[in-house]
Amino acid sequence: MKELTILLGGPQGAGLDSSAQILTSAFAYSGYGVISEREYFSNIKGKHSYINLRVSSSKFPLALTYPIQIIGAIDAETIFTHFNDLDEQGYLIYNEMVLNEYLEDIPSIDPPLKQRLIKSLKELNLDGSVSSLVKYLKNDKDVNLVALNYSSILAEAAKKFKLSASQAARYISAIIVGAIAGLLKINEENLVFGLKRLFADKQYLIEQNTFISRYTVETVKKQYKLIDFESPKINKNELMIISGNDAVAMGKIVGGLRFQSYYPITPAADESFFIETFEKIKVNNKHLGLIIVFQAEDEIAAIASTIGAALTGVRSATATSGPGFSLMVEGLGWAGMNETPIVITYYQRGGPSTGQPTRGSQSDLLSALFASHGEFPKIILASGDHTEAFYDAIEAFNLAEKYQTPVIHLLDKFLANTIATIDVPKISSIKIDRGKLSLKNEKYKRFNVSELISPRAFLGETVMWYGGEERDEYGHTVEDSINRKVMYEKRMKKLELADEEIPYEKRAIYYGSEEAEFMLVGWGYVKGVALEAIEELSKKGFKGAYLHLRMFSPFPSNYIELIMKKFNGVKILIEHNYSAQAGKLIKLNTGISIENRIVKYTGRPMYTHEVIQAVEKVLKGENRVVLSYGA
Secondary structure (H helix, E strand, C coil), X not given: CXXXXXXXXXXXXXXXXXXHHHXXXXXXXXXXXXXXXXXXXXXXXXXXXXXXXXXXXXXXXXXXXXXXXXXXXXXXXXHHHHHHHXXXXXXXXXXXXXXXXXXXXXXXXCHHHHHHHHHHHHHCCCCCEHHHHHHHHHHHHCCEEEEECHHHHHHHHHXXXXXXXXXXXXXXXXXXXXXXXHHHCCCHHHHHHHXXXXXXXXXXXXXXXXXXHHHHHHHHHHHCCXXXXXXXXXXXXXXXXXXXXXHHHHHHHHCCEEEEEECCCCCCHHHHHHHHHCCCCEECCEECCXXXXXXXXXXXXXXXXXXXXXXXXXXXEEEEEHHHHHHHHHHHHHHHHCCCCCEEEEEEEECCCCXXXXXXXXXXXXXXXXXXXXXXXXXXXXXXXXXXXXXXXXXXXXXXXXXXXXXXXXXXXHHHHEEEEECCCCHHHCCCCCCCECCCCCCCCCCCCCCCCCCECCECCECCCCCCCCECCCCCECCCHHHHHHHHHHHHHHHHHHHHHCCHHHCEEEXXXXXXXXXXXXXXXXXXXXXXXXXXXXXXXXXXXXXXECEEECCCHHHHHHHHHHCCCEEEEEEXXXXXXXXXXXXXXXXXXXXXXXXXXXXXXXXXXXXHHHHHHHHCCCCEEEECCCC
16 A cells, blocks of 8 residues: 555544654654544634544655545544445444444534434434444444554553543544554554654653554554555655644745734644744854734734834734734725735635634635725735645745735645645745845935835834825825826826736646646645545546646736636636635636536535545536535
8 A cells, every 4th residue: 555544533632643643753754654633623623533544655746635544533423433445345444332322312413414314324224323334334344343452551551651531531542543554554663753743842742642553553463454555655754744734834934024922713723833843043052033913902003013013114914814804904995005015824714703613625716815905006915735835825925025015824724724844945945035124314204106016114213204195196185186196196106017027837837738628726735635636537538637726816817817818628626615616716807717617615624535526517518516525
């Protein structure tokens, strides 16, 4: 076996995220390529969560897919919820103490899902118990059952480390980690690497988790048929294991961030927590400049403080998600009026309102583009993977300062919470562009009309005025009609200049042959799944291409129009929203309408297997395919 997909499931708060991080690090340290994504409810503890983790011996996986080859179930709910995801001859790791539990007795399952599962079990003539379900999986799907007694394993740990039963129960996820490591023959050194990477200097956590994992590994190796998983062939001396949040945070730090504000919100907050961890960095035994991470009282204060910091001359950013961005909109307009270079990192989740706060979406594109009243230029870029997220975080600062305008950096929850192995970025290729700066000048005109982009001076260096009203060159409020025209055009024409100067290759990328039969057109996290689906479809004889949109303002109209007119195959929009919002922008900017659509708006990511099926449906004549796979 060269590649497999693993699902770890259990109640929120049971340590699944830690398990995924340990396993991801252990696989990567072993030389495998890994990608993992977390799906979780928005409650603090108790509801069902799961990690989908894909491991490859030959490449860095770009997307997730089904069916699953291994399910590691902490509880009965995981078995009921995901049994249909399990591949034939797959492996089910479960607690033998849950065999007598019944589906109808589990209160935490959402009612619609429970009714669908009850119907499924009845159709299989099962009595609704775990016992009947695992017998079905063994007898009808040839699934390998790995039945462990979780209580007895935890009791061994309690005895060894003199823990109470409740203390030992906190380590239940280590059993799943150990069982998977045992089945796949991951050696202990690599597993301990994963533990050390997660727990750092907390030696007692490393020791106790290692004990439970080792105990489980030995149990599994003695009692069960192990999986013949191919040794890794990737051969990388260095690689990174990062989430999307981490990638943006690292990019901001490398790009010279000095002020980051935020109000806690999922999934954006993790980025600020990361930056806070590294707010003091030493290089060659010398401190770099400090980074101030400011938790504001709300998002209005967050963007206001970001603007204030930017006016003092530091690279300044904030990070938020849908409801938080809505509160920031007035401040966004103020920054636009005052040509203030701020960066808003905008993580899209399921809306409207609170919507699905821990689920993903790409439904805020139009909202970001048209946010705030009046007209003013803003630059909007969107990242498609971890590497893009890193470089885009730096580029966002460069563009903000070069064109003195707000920059919105769009990501989605899928990318934010996905952990992946990637190549180490090339730091030597990074350029910092701080734009036009002004020397001390007693007659300084902040909005000097002799140049389209006036040099910036910083607060404290000279005298200048800022307000929300229309102004003259100094910043004083003026309502004169001709002055209004001059200032209005001065602001708006910066976007035209950006459109002329920003290369197309930074705004859209075409992957594949110009003679392809079909072309997927997408953005954001869709990139990985589109590229993998195209690769798999090529094995079936379909030649595909992917047009990846990276910047929506200024929109690369001429380049997109050129591609659309040259391409003779079937064009298909693929987006995580209902109305294919990027398609609307393509039509708005080029007049070209793409009628074929693959969309998903369940809050779960697109999976490779369902995109493959959807493309085949479109090629057979369907013009709208709605995806819904995933619990």
